[in-house]
Amino acid sequence: MKKLSTLIVSLFFFGLCIYLSAFTTEEKNNDETPLSNILQGYYKDLSQFKTEAQQLVKIVAESQQEVLDEKKLQAQFRKSKKAFKQIEYLVERLDAEFVKDYINGAPLPALERNSPSLSVLEPEGLQRIEELVYAEDIIEDIDELQLLAGKLAESAQILENYQRKYQITDRLIFEAARFQIIRLVTLGITGFDSPEIASS
Secondary structure (H helix, E strand, O other): OHHHHHHHHHHHHHHHHHHHHOOOOOOOOOOOOHHHHHHHHHHHHHHHHHHHHHHHHHHHHHHHHOOOOHHHHHHHHHHHHHHHHHHHHHHHHHOHHHHHHHHEOOOOOEEOOOOOOOOEEOOOEHHHHHHHHOOOOOHHHHHHHHHHHHHHHHHHHHHHHHHOOOOOOHHHHHHHHHHHHHHHHHHHOOOOOOOOOOOO
């Protein structure tokens, strides 16, 4: 008799659990890992950087044809720089040479790496654009600004296309975060990569 009542109570609770589980609508996606969430945000931020760089090209082109709106141009530059800073931690880890040469390198001429002849690369990227955007006479360098903004947008497109091909692991994310902390402490606080407005 005792076994029968225990069996009935057990079946009742088992049936109750099955009945209640039918009303739970939340489904967990087993593909959602911390790494996939980070990569999802990273790819979204890559697209945002590309969009902001293209918007910078558009505003510079408008400035060539119409009256120059310095505040609008500077605001769009800051948006582009901020969008880059969102992805900098991982982009610097995955393709540091590309970033230094085309996106956020020093605004000084540099020698081309691994070249048999002496080739000088003219500065381009965010730091050089910053010098032009915050110059006293922007109109004087508007053609160079247009050229550099176009190159930045092309580099952002290349970056977005190729970054998706890398095999990114948890370890790589941790290393990138560690190097970004070091970069912030050593370069960012001093405004090293933001020569005009010191807003690393």
